[in-house]
Amino acid sequence: MEISSIVFFVILGIIVIYLVSIFNQLVALRNRFKNAFAQIEVQLKRRYDLIPNLVETAKGYLKHERETLESVIQARNTASDNLSAAQRNPGDASSMQGLGQAEGNLTGALGRFNLVVEAYPELKANETMQQLTEELTSTENKVAFARQAFNDQVMQYNIYKQSFPQNILAGMFGHALDASLLEFEDSAEIQAAPKVSF
Amino acid sequence: MNFFQAQDNARKNTFRLVLLFALAVIGLILLTNLFLLIVYVFATTNQLVFSPQALYHYYTWKEFTLVSLGVCLFVLGGSLYKIQALSGGGPAIAQMLGGQLIPLSTRDRQQRQLLNVVEEMAIAAGMPIPQVYLLNETSINAFAAGMTPSSAVIGITKGALQRLDRDELQGVIAHEFSHIANGDMRINIRLMGILHGILLIGLMGYFLFRSLRFSGRSRSSKGIGGIAAIAAIGMGLMIIGYAGSFFGQWIKAVVSRQREYLADSSAVQFTRNKDGIADALKKIGGTANVGSYLDSRAAPEYSHAYFANGISGFWQSLLSTHPPLDERIKRIEPAWDGKFLPSEIRPDRDIDAVDSAQRDFSQVAVTAAVLTSVEQAISQVGTLNEQNIEYVHQLIVALPGALREASQDPYSARALIYAVLVGLQKDRNAAQAVLENLADPDLSALTLTLLPQLITLEARFRLPLLELSASALRELSPNQFVQFKTVVEQIIASDQSVNLREWVVQRFLLQQLDEYFGFRKPIKAKHANLEVVRNDVQIILSLIAHIEHREDDGAGAAFNSGAAQAGLAPLEMLAGTAFKLSMLDRALDNLMLLRPLVKPHLLRACVATIFADGKPTTAGIELVRTISTCLDCPMPPLRSAEPD
Numbered sequence: 001m002e003i004s005s006i007v008f009f010v011i012l013g014i015i016v017i018y019l020v021s022i023f024n025q026l027v028a029l030r031n032r033f034k035n036a037f038a039q040i041e042v043q044l045k046r047r048y049d050l051i052p053n054l055v056e057t058a059k060g061y062l063k064h065e066r067e068t069l070e071s072v073i074q075a076r077n078t079a080s081d082n083l084s085a086a087q088r089n090p091g092d093a094s095s096m097q098g099l100g101q102a103e104g105n106l107t108g109a110l111g112r113f114n115l116v117v118e119a120y121p122e123l124k125a126n127e128t129m130q131q132l133t134e135e136l137t138s139t140e141n142k143v144a145f146a147r148q149a150f151n152d153q154v155m156q157y158n159i160y161k162q163s164f165p166q167n168i169l170a171g172m173f174g175h176a177l178d179a180s181l182l183e184f185e186d187s188a189e190i191q192a193a194p195k196v197s198f
Numbered sequence: 199m200n201f202f203q204a205q206d207n208a209r210k211n212t213f214r215l216v217l218l219f220a221l222a223v224i225g226l227i228l229l230t231n232l233f234l235l236i237v238y239v240f241a242t243t244n245q246l247v248f249s250p251q252a253l254y255h256y257y258t259w260k261e262f263t264l265v266s267l268g269v270c271l272f273v274l275g276g277s278l279y280k281i282q283a284l285s286g287g288g289p290a291i292a293q294m295l296g297g298q299l300i301p302l303s304t305r306d307r308q309q310r311q312l313l314n315v316v317e318e319m320a321i322a323a324g325m326p327i328p329q330v331y332l333l334n335e336t337s338i339n340a341f342a343a344g345m346t347p348s349s350a351v352i353g354i355t356k357g358a359l360q361r362l363d364r365d366e367l368q369g370v371i372a373h374e375f376s377h378i379a380n381g382d383m384r385i386n387i388r389l390m391g392i393l394h395g396i397l398l399i400g401l402m403g404y405f406l407f408r409s410l411r412f413s414g415r416s417r418s419s420k421g422i423g424g425i426a427a428i429a430a431i432g433m434g435l436m437i438i439g440y441a442g443s444f445f446g447q448w449i450k451a452v453v454s455r456q457r458e459y460l461a462d463s464s465a466v467q468f469t470r471n472k473d474g475i476a477d478a479l480k481k482i483g484g485t486a487n488v489g490s491y492l493d494s495r496a497a498p499e500y501s502h503a504y505f506a507n508g509i510s511g512f513w514q515s516l517l518s519t520h521p522p523l524d525e526r527i528k529r530i531e532p533a534w535d536g537k538f539l540p541s542e543i544r545p546d547r548d549i550d551a552v553d554s555a556q557r558d559f560s561q562v563a564v565t566a567a568v569l570t571s572v573e574q575a576i577s578q579v580g581t582l583n584e585q586n587i588e589y590v591h592q593l594i595v596a597l598p599g600a601l602r603e604a605s606q607d608p609y610s611a612r613a614l615i616y617a618v619l620v621g622l623q624k625d626r627n628a629a630q631a632v633l634e635n636l637a638d639p640d641l642s643a644l645t646l647t648l649l650p651q652l653i654t655l656e657a658r659f660r661l662p663l664l665e666l667s668a669s670a671l672r673e674l675s676p677n678q679f680v681q682f683k684t685v686v687e688q689i690i691a692s693d694q695s696v697n698l699r700e701w702v703v704q705r706f707l708l709q710q711l712d713e714y715f716g717f718r719k720p721i722k723a724k725h726a727n728l729e730v731v732r733n734d735v736q737i738i739l740s741l742i743a744h745i746e747h748r749e750d751d752g753a754g755a756a757f758n759s760g761a762a763q764a765g766l767a768p769l770e771m772l773a774g775t776a777f778k779l780s781m782l783d784r785a786l787d788n789l790m791l792l793r794p795l796v797k798p799h800l801l802r803a804c805v806a807t808i809f810a811d812g813k814p815t816t817a818g819i820e821l822v823r824t825i826s827t828c829l830d831c832p833m834p835p836l837r838s839a840e841p842d
Contacts, residue, residue: 006264013272013402017279024294031293039608039673042301138610141640142303145609145678152675 022166026175029160030091033153033179037090039146040182044083044103047139051076051110054132058113061123068109068116075109078102091154091179103184147182154179206794218449222396223273226442227266230399233434234265241427272402277395281388287714288344288351289329295341297331297353302670303607308359315367316352317669318594319375319468321662322586324579324823324832326710327669328352328378338362338482338541340505342374343383347830348710350378358505361485361541362478369465369475370505372582376464379832382457389453393446400439407432454519462526468582476530477539482506483523484538572763575805575822576798579831586834593662593835598651604644605663611670612682613644614652614663615707616689620645621653622700625693632688657816661706661823661835668707672714679715683708698745701779702824705786709828723793728764728800731792734785735764735800738825740772741782742807746818752811760807764799786828797831 055069062069079102086095117123124130158178161170170176289299300309313330320327328344331353338358344350352374362370377383406428465475506520520526527534594602604610616633623629633642655663674682686708690700712718725731743757754771761769792800804825808818819836826833 003264006268009402010268010271013275013398016402016405017275021279028290028293035293035299036673036675038299039301039303042303042305046303046305137640138644141638142607142609149608149673149675149678152677156676 019169022169023173025160026157026166026170026173029153029157030175030179033150033157034090036146036150036153037087037182040143040150041083041087043139043142043146044079047136047143048076048080048083050132050136050139051106054129054136057126057128057132058117058123061120061126062116065116068113072106072109072113075102075106079106090150091157093177093180096180096182100183107184147184151181154181218392222392222442222446223270226273226396226399226438227269229438230269230435231262231265233438234431237427237430237434240430269399272398273395275395276398277391279391280394281391287349287716288342289331289349291343292329292331292341292351292353295331295333295353297333297351299673300330300332301673311364312354312359312367312371314591314594315364315371317666318587318590319368319371319582320669321594321665322590322834323375323379323468323582324827324834325375325378326350326827327665329669329672330354332356332359338478338485338506340370340374342377344378345384345387346713347378347832348713350383357485358478360543361481365469365471365474366478366481367474368469368587369471369473370478372465372468373461373475373505375468375582376461377457380457380460380464382461385453386450389446389450393443393450396446397439397443400436400443403432403435403437403439405432407436451519455521458520458526459529462530466530468584469587470584472530476527476534479506479523479527479530480537480539481541483527484540572802572805572809575809575833575836576802578836579798579801579826579833582834589835590662593659594666597659597663598655600648601651601655601659601663602666604648605666606670608670608673608678609641610644611667612685613641614648614667615671615682615703616642616645616685617648617652618660618664618703619686619689619700620649622697622703623689623693624695624697628692629689632685632692636685657820658835658837661820664703664706668710671707671711676715679711696779698741698779698821701782702821705783705828706824721790723791725788725792725796727796728766728792731785731788732766732769734788735766735803736761736769737772737777737781737785738789739764739769739803739807741777742804742818742821742825743771744774745821746808746810746815748817756807756810759810760803763806764803786825789825790829792829797829800829801826801831801833 051072055072059069079099082095082099082102086092086099089095117129160166161175161178292299300313302313304310304313309332316330317327325347328342328347328350329352331351333339333353333355335355336357337355338361340352340354340358342350342352352371354370358367358370409428462475466472469475504520506523524534524536601614604614620626620629620633630642630646633645636642671679671682686704690696690704709718728735739757739760743753743760746756747753753774757769757771789800801822804822805814808814808822816837823833823836
């Protein structure tokens with residue numbers, strides 16, 4: 001056994017260890033953002049649970065606004081379906097975009113709903129209605145916050161994946177695609193719209 | 199065996215493991231040398247030679263040293279790498295096993311119940327609340343992972359969640375808590391590291407062998423001899439590596455089986471309920487088709503940390519990390535009739551009654567154990583009892599709903615902590631000015647909504663509330679945590695002075711979170727006696743004496759009784775005005791370096807200080823509890839004899 005071959009094996013060993021550590025780090029980072037998505041999921045589900053109650057409460061007062069109510073429910077159902085698709089594969093570009101869009105639509109529908117509510121002072125004064133709106137607002141805030149945490153983790157994963165030498169290896173290790181951020185369409189609106197002022 | 203003894207044993211066992219490791223590496227070096235030599239001789243002379251004399255003839259010290267160095271580097275590198283990777287904390291391991299974090303704000307009732315059980319038990323034990331991971335497996339099993347209580351997590355399979363009732367869950371979780379409290383995970387992680395190093399030699403051989411298949415054709419011109427030599431080296435390394443790791447696993451299994459009995463008996467001791475854990479074990483036995491086996495690929499590696507055997511296989515009886523089920527059940531319940539229990543998946547609706555606020559408290563309200571003596575306080579460290587668990591359960595149920603809800607979610611848990619701190623400021627307007635500068639106006643509004651409730655909150659709720667919030671704050675992203683920390687510091691500094699209460703909140707909260715987020719490295723014990731940290735003990739005891747006797751002049755006597763207990767007399771008490779909080783921080787950092795068996799002396803001195811006049815105050819007890827938490831000595835809630 002010559003020195004050169006021993007050196008060769010030692011170096012080989014170090015390289016193997018290095019590769020394994022890159023692989024593990026990639027997996028760890030991916031798991032982290034997947035877990036962060038669970039946080040968003042809980043809050044979004046909560047939001048989807050609240051909306052039918054909201055509509056139910058408003059129904060009695062808004063007899064002539066069926067269209068608005070239906071559009072809210074429909075947007076809510078679409079968003080809920082998109083969430084189920086997204087939770088199977090957090091970080092996937094198309095499902096993230098789908099969810100983002102559906103959320104944007106739902107926010108828009110809720111915005112219109114709130115405008116309508118403005119015209120009905122009795123409904124606005126309804127205690128259940130106030131409670132639900134209040135809870136909806138706080139859920140919105142939690143969604144926004146959880147989304148920020150998710151996007152942080154996705155960024156971390158992407159940055160690690162794109163730096164050298166991971167950029168060469170990531171594809172081989174089954175991390176070919178960058179994870180996609182979850183952006184809600186009209187992000188500014190989502191923070192403002194559901195806030196009903198009484 | 200008490201908590202400190204268990205911790206110390208864990209540390210000593212580690213030392214023995216290092217020794218064992220050295221022996222294993224020496225054995226490996228000799229074997230590898232012998233083997234390479236045979237191959238070498240065969241390759242040069244085409245003869246298989248086994249006799250030592252003949253081999254000696256071909257061999258020189260230079261080659262021996264080189265091969266030895268190579269093997270050493272390899273095994274050491276592999277071990278260190280693995281230990282380092284696993285020290286990343288519980289979450290890394292839980293995720294490796296395919297665990298999904300259960301968010302604290304979960305609305306699934308089974309998960310909610312599980313989180314409640316874990317929270318109650320952690321607070322009752324005085325430990326940070328671990329995060330809980332769900333493994334998507336149908337079998338009944340659970341595990342604990344992580345190097346320190348602050349970074350520990352608990353994992354549980356979906357099957358366990360669906361099939362076990364609350365008492366059984368409590369038994370299983372208590373078993374896992376005992377692993378955390380006894381420091382079993384440290385030993386296990388080191389064992390795994392060593393095993394990995396040895397296994398690496400086998401893997402290396404495997405890769406060599408495999409590489410031949412791919413390069414075989416292109417290198418055919420090089421001659422059969424070369425290929426045969428590489429094949430032989432590969433095979434040999436595989437055999438050495440795998441055989442080595444087999445023995446390693448056997449040792450690991452023997453160690454692990456002992457720890458399981460200990461954890462089982464601790465679980466019974468913690469819950470005062472034999473049936474819970476025994477029934478859980480019987481259900482594993484009775485659910486033959488699913489049992490406790492896990493599908494995860496990483497399962498075998500982490501087998502020792504499970505609640506019951508996680509892997510099945512031919513070598514089960516020899517390499518099993520857990521004692522046989524019936525043996526375990528018999529030790530818990532000697533009169534067992536040998537019948538396992540069938541288990542069914544519980545329908546969701548059956549779960550809750552016990553967990554909600556509507557629970558019927560027919561018994562008299564339970565209170566925390568009254569602190570009656572120094573020894574009693576020390577003996578409680580690292581243990582749990584039914585009374586405390588029940589007390590914490592009622593405490594949580596009695597928390598104002600808005601506060602409880604705020605503590606369950608990282609978004610509002612921040613507001614809760616901000617509110618706690620604003621409430622402690624002399625100049626609340628300055629603190630509120632900090633809040634108004636926050637990017638998120640809703641958050642500062644929420645903080646102000648919570649503030650009045652916190653100002654009027656009873657003292658006994660304060661620490662549990664902090665513990666609950668700390669658990670939610672672990673779900674922040676690292677960026678969000680850094681921002682949170684900055685705001686906390688700004689609020690504390692807003693009135694230009696830092697009082698002790700603020701310091702306690704900051705230290706209590708940030709120490710465990712810093713450790714969790716990797717901003718603070720877990721420490722290595724080094725001080726073997728209190729003499730080395732004399733000054734630091736002096737600072738801490740003086741502080742406790744002043745806090746305890748804020749309203750009368752017994753501080754000097756209290757301090758002396760503490761100093762005598764510490765065995766450091768003559769020690770002089772520092773004047774009440776001499777404290778700087780930076781000084782306290784440094785003192786506590788130093789005291790954290792004490793070895794496990796020295797820590798009870800320090801805690802005894804602390805308790806003796808508040809106990810000098812026979813009437814410990816709530817403030818004194820809370821301070822001592824905070825200190826003991828910082829020292830990783832979980833002290834359960836205790837109550838002063840004075841009315842709350």
